Amino acid sequence: MTSAAAPDSTAHPAMGGHASPQARAAAYDALREALAQHIPGERLIHDPLRTLAYGTDASFYRLVPQLVVRVHDEQELGHVLRECRVRKLPVTFRAAGTSLSGQALTDSVLIQLGGEWRGAQVLEQGSRICLQPGVIGARANQLLAPFGRKIGPDPASINSCMIGGIAANNASGMCCGTAHNSYRTVEDLRVILADGTCLDTASPESVQAFRASHGGLLAELERMAASVRADPELAERIRHKYRLKNTTGYSLNALVDYADGLEILKHLMIGSEGTLGFIASITYRTVIEEPHKAAALVYYPNIDAACRATMLLKTAPVAAVELMDRAALRSVEDAPGMPDVLRTLPEEAVALLVDVRGAHHQELEVRMTEVARVLEGIETCESWAFTQDAQRYALYWKIRKGLFPAVGAVRDLGTTVIIEDVAFPIERLAEGVGALTEVFQRHGYSQAILFGHALEGNLHFVFPQGFEREGEVARYQALMDDVAQLVGQEYGGSLKAEHGTGRNMAPYVELEWGKDAYALMWRIKEAFDPDNLLNPEVILTRNPRLHLENLKPLPAADPLVDRCIECGFCESVCPSKNLSLTPRQRIVIRREIARLAALEAPDDAQRDQLAVLRKEYAYQGMETCAGDGLCATQCPVGINTGDLIRGLRHEENAGADHPGKMKVAHWAGEHFIRVTSGMRGVLRLADGLHGVVGTRNMRRLSQAARKVSGDRVQQWTPSMPAAAARDYLKHLAQPLGRSAAPNGHVVYFPSCATRVFGVAADDRDPRSVTEMALALMDKAGFEVVLPKGVEALCCGMAFQSKGQFEAGDAKAAELAAALVEASDGGRLPIFCDTSPCLAQAQAYAGEHLEVSLTLVEPVQLVLDYLLPYLSITPLKARVAVHVTCSSVRMGLAERFVALARQCASEVVVPEEISCCGFAGDKGFSTPELNASALKGLKEVVADCDYGVSNSRTCEIGLSEHSGLSYQSILGLVDRASAPR
Template identity: 85%
Template sequence: MAERADAYRALREALSLHIPDERLIHDALRTLAYGTDASFYRLIPKLVVRVHDEQELGHVLRECRVRKLPVTFRAAGTSLSGQAVTDSVLIQLGGEWRGVEILEQGNRIRLQPGVIGARANQLLAPFGRKIGPDPASINSCMIGGIAANNASGMCCGTAHNSYRTVEDMRVILADGSCLDTADRHSVAAFRKSHATLLASLEKMADEIRHDTPLAERIRHKYRLKNTTGYSLNALVDYVDGLEILKHLMIGSEGTLGFIASITYRTVVEEAHKAAALVYYPNIDAACRATMLLKQAPVAAVELMDRAALRSVENEPGMPEVLRQLPEASVALLIDVRGTQLHELEARMTEVGRVLADIATCEPWGFTQDPARYALYWKIRKGLFPAVGAVRDVGTTVIIEDVAFPIERLAEGVGALTEVFQRHGYPEAILFGHALEGNLHFVFPQGFERDGEVERYQGLMDEVAQLVGQEYGGSLKAEHGTGRNMAPYVELEWGTDAYALMWRIKAAFDPDNLLNPDVILSRNARLHLENLKPLPAADPLVDRCIECGFCESVCPSKNLSLTPRQRIVIRREIARLTALEAPDAEQLSLLTALKKDYAYQGMETCAGDGLCATQCPVGINTGDLIRGLRHDENAGDAHPGKVKVARWTGEHFTRVTSGMRGVLRLADGLNGILGARNMQRLSDMARKCSGGQVQQWTPSMPANAPRPYIKHLAQPLGRSDAPSGHVVYFPSCATRVFGAAREDRDARSVTEMALALMDKAGFEVVVPQGVDSLCCGMAFQSKGQFEAGDGKAAELAAALVTASDGGRLPIFCDTSPCLAQAQAYAQEHLEVVLTLVEPVELVLDYLLPHLTIEPLADRVAVHITCSSVRMGLADRFIELARRCAQEIVVPEEITCCGFAGDKGFSTPELNASALKDLRSEVAGCDYGVSNSRTCEIGLSEHSGLSYQSILGLVDRASRPAARL
């Protein structure tokens, strides 16, 4: 052990010559957090290295090879089979691996491994193209994982997976050498330097061509979806060693080398879509329909058994028929697409003709309605999380995917169901890609109680025998072999093919250092070892299945922890805390985790709630962090902080007035000293105060004027208002922060709002005592729930009065504050209030009274987290497009990370979240959003002036002619 520890220390010292120490991570908290993936295995790396380029990666591989230390590559960590965990060195890809090059008008695309799959499709959409693979996790998984696992999906089949659509790739091998198959000079050099490797591959291919039974077995296996073992079809499909190498890399799960970029041939994205959800009385009828649909013009056919449908039937919005289906029924979701509407209609007619003679439980038909279409796919995509949401605390969710020859699919379903029943898994559900005979089975599994590991082993042994031997199917159809199926590869493939796979591994990686035990393992119990504990930590997050879908939208993902990782560490803290007799090492670990979590988990969490929009089970990790902040900052243990919060709430007018005074002073000093000296002064004060003094930046606004005061009035306002009345609640942020010196529009948000509403002919009513009002978010985000609820209740009462008991619409100029007030009102008030934020105000109330003439500007648009959560993103874009000739919505930017006041107190969070903003909005004239504090950070990190979208609408509009 000491010798190995010395090896890792020596490795860190060697790597520090090329990679900064902050990217050589070896503390207990982050190695655990960063080392966790979506599988049910836990291995904690000794070292996590965040590499930024190929040179750094080559250094890591060479230094690890010298010391015989294993290496594992990690992209998004959404893999389900344990192929992205290690107890050695984990190479983690960050945001520097997101290069994209669109070629030949979208017919090809070159992608680096850190590009999220959905992002590639967004970039291809204007060309009517997409990448072939379409895994269910495409909104979160990255190209590196898609290629390394040969992921497919609902509409992909075997024709459009990575193996079939790869054109070129750039590969870094175990010895640190690089091959670019698109570069003839690189190819020529590689043929000389690695002639032995290429000759070995060509020799294996030649042997197979002369071994007819083996060649035929390989061809048979790949007429199905198959990701078990290496892509042996490369040895029968190609003769040139370079082509063999390229295609062996697909599906190799990081065990043969690192894919630094891949060039795909893209496929057509058909614009017109329709779907039907067809209920058959039994599996035989559903499979007869599937066989007929195999030759029909369909994009996808998804099978769901009765148990699967039952798992979602009580979810909101589900069709009533789901609760009335017979016990043996099976559903097929049939998706049809066309490039033109007439093509779609012809295909729907053909599918109807093909299925006309097979009886169904209910009459059926296709829908082209986007909402209904989305609902059908929501049913299908909600099956896996539905099991995760209802499992017992402490259990995990197992999802496996197998493939049967399609002609034996009905038999296979029956056989699998019987196996699950016999081993005590009655809650298992079956669903999958029927056209490929590809079935996923999902069930909850605990490993803590006696006998559970043995029960799971018995199940997997029998499933492997059933699928791999009796039916000649694939034990892993599309999720990759990983650790949990590595012990069964030989059972499926046979001794000779298995030996061939070991020869391939030895040719690429003779020291077995690249992801050892993944795909190939001599350990027959590998799939039963290093099982991940999932102890109860908090009811808010105990349903988390650690899938990682949340990570792509988290603003702290490149700074500290993601939502998944925050939950992982809370679970470990809970596990260690629950130990009856912890030893010294465990106590030391618990102390270290608690200490580091204060910053990594709590201080750097924006609490924006975007994670809940991506989470399959709807977890808002921000709620967990706010609860922890409450425990930390409130209650009997911290009476002083409670008193400060209570005093602040009770004297809110004085507090906001004081803040305006500070801003007035800061703006005056800025005018005298200049921005550079002012920045230095701020940095010095912040350093001397230990971070207690908040950050000043050149984008800091001056104090806001108070033009809303003259609108304090009785609830009904003037009776002669030509367009009506609106209650206007200017948030505390817009009451405090005015325009910055560099802003394009010198007006404050309240001035813009009042001018626009006046232009549209609305009489404005401002609640009495507005300067003391607050939605409570400023308190809630810090865990001061009592003070926050008090301010929220005070605001709600004032809005009820000002709106004449809810009769008048209520406008709040700041989206997050509106969302907070709306949530409180819906939960606590009997009166129904109509609360709207800037985009809703304009589109639903002002627009009929305005004439819009788009400005000849290129405008950057930032949609706040609250707008996304309220479903307003598309409406925001619609409004911006009406007002400007060109808009830019940075696809790589989600939450800005300003998070109320964290842009001042934890500015590194805002900087990390927006580190790519400047390049994404280059060439824009200015930016718009709907949260004043967010706009401060956006201005700082973009080089543009960001202000309220109300100003854009005001400049682009004039009063409509009145009849």
């Protein structure tokens, strides 16, 4: 493969040039010293654990940065770029790191965006939106939803990927096509170039200043555009290429679509993957989000029939048409909830998922009828019909979206999953699918599956790939060579349709585009980045084997997480993401520890690295993990990284270094009444001391005690509640006014948290959770039944979360037995006032009990049992709602918010707050986790009167970091209700 002339990169020490390791280290040391003048040292990260963790993306490549810099604003970013330019050190920008082709990796300086880059402004009633690069795509659509709008790009990773990556990769997706991608819907950009210059295309003053300072760059872009228009063959080739989805190379269509240098620059930035500059904000023209939706899953006997249908649907009123081959369908046919027909389809069958949408129901009906008419006469494997049922609709899309992770879940240990996306001219789609399938078979990739966006001729192919065994790299190279030749040359298609060029396809850009277009791309790079410092080796490279180098090892680490494909979907909901590690990063480091530990003859450096990783992982990986399980709700293969961490805590507790931990746990479980009584005593002591010394001094005393004790003393906060009343069981055991139970009985298990923590000084409602619960059940006409020995009962979570599994199981079993007896063998419903404890008890009962128990938490109790007997009058209040992690995992989030909206005139749900990070007692023992997880909460709920949740410990942290009083939603319901 030949290359056009390119800037020489060998002079850059960080790119493997002639500089010695000592010289390279000195260069980075000097860089850190210079940057420390403008950026706090804790955001200049260079330790081996975090550089490896933060440097990993969703691709199958691995490069470890020498320095990770967390920049908070444009000024800091400019400083980094200028200092790196002085030292000729390359720089790569990172947003969410969900990129699949290695475009967010570096072995030099990685600029990592944090929560400070999440600015968003809806403009002109939602017709436009201005977004900073750290905004998650789904969040942008949440902001636009009240206006019936959305951003045009809709990648499958939209719940995790960020706007910076969406724009920099020109990502598209299911319904986006080529009409609504970032290139077509960008209105303005704010960009920072390699020399640190900032250009805001929406500001006339900025544009005027830029034309004066960078007139040469704009003139060069205009000369390139003129030269392309003067070459009819090249111009037509570019237009032809962008009839298809195409993200291979730079957006050369900017040179035929625009003549003004500013517009060319703006559109070249889209899809440039951080190689031309940094996108500090983007203003999109939004598109209509049609609210009424229907879908059909249509099974065709072969690819020819499916492609004939696709051609007819090209002009039909459809939102999306997704193609899935038989191998793809087979990969998900045994998953829970899948249609039975998937297991009976013939070997050549192909499915089309057809999605139709409308602004109103009548329009949807008309469009469904038209699509059915268009498809009439094409043979199918069975009759089909559209569904508007929300659950069925979601199931169809679950099938489509589950294909990539389905392959990842069943791959052999030590292998990765490769996903590539190509585009064929749609009129040759059936032919292209057949040819692509033949290539896979010829090279021994029988497990490959094909699926994609049929209307665009855009196909994804997914297959497991190992690189450890002899011959595997050569086999992969032969496959990619043939795929590139087939798609790029024989069919005139796109080698990268929507995932960006990255490293994996960079060696093939010239093959697809030809010598002249490729030389033009190098000319663009030279104009923007003459020193080749911005994300070098991405999009353009002179190394024909780049895609075969720096391959990521994926050694077995633990069966709980070995299926992880490091996609990063989990990161958006992780409470420690801005403090320490995310679930993906915890797995990355565990894999590296496993790899180093398995070496038969490690050298001194490897032994030292292993020791450092193990030591640092204790805090970064284990202590700061909330174990909330929200990562599993986002993970394509359902991995709960919290289970890994709890297992590691168990190993640590059982180790020789901590011989007394298990004994203490067993003692605490066996003497639980004494433990909870002691905790109430400590709270009474703290409350009394607080009354004497005041809040400021109490905080100082607490901080000093923690420091002296090595953080063993728990953190005191002003939101710390007083102890629960000593005599609360007396009124708990009695109905509050009724001698009979006209509507039935409910077994009430008050969690140990509500038995220990009472009311805080600033709480709006002076009643404890137990008092609220009893008042509400009494009002609805239910009588409470208490389990025997309730004071000694615990769900076991307090032990399980610390890895004390034996003690936790013992308490869970004790509780289960008491609940079976109290509920008359499961006849009566069982209510627990704390959602996490209910979820824990429910999980244990479901796994270990032969009888079936009906266990409900506060929202379920009210909606399923009490509400029919209550009359609700919404209170005139603006209420903040925090849905706990356990409620989210149990699928109760929407019901929780709906209940709050019945009881209050206004409800605020902070969209970017997931887990509060209090995590049982971590709000006391690791308070920085709680603080980090709730950063920004105070501003979002500033206009609220108070907050509600369904976990007493979570409410403590929420109150501390919001400035509001957070209490149980039971109190809100009680105040808003009256007996029917």
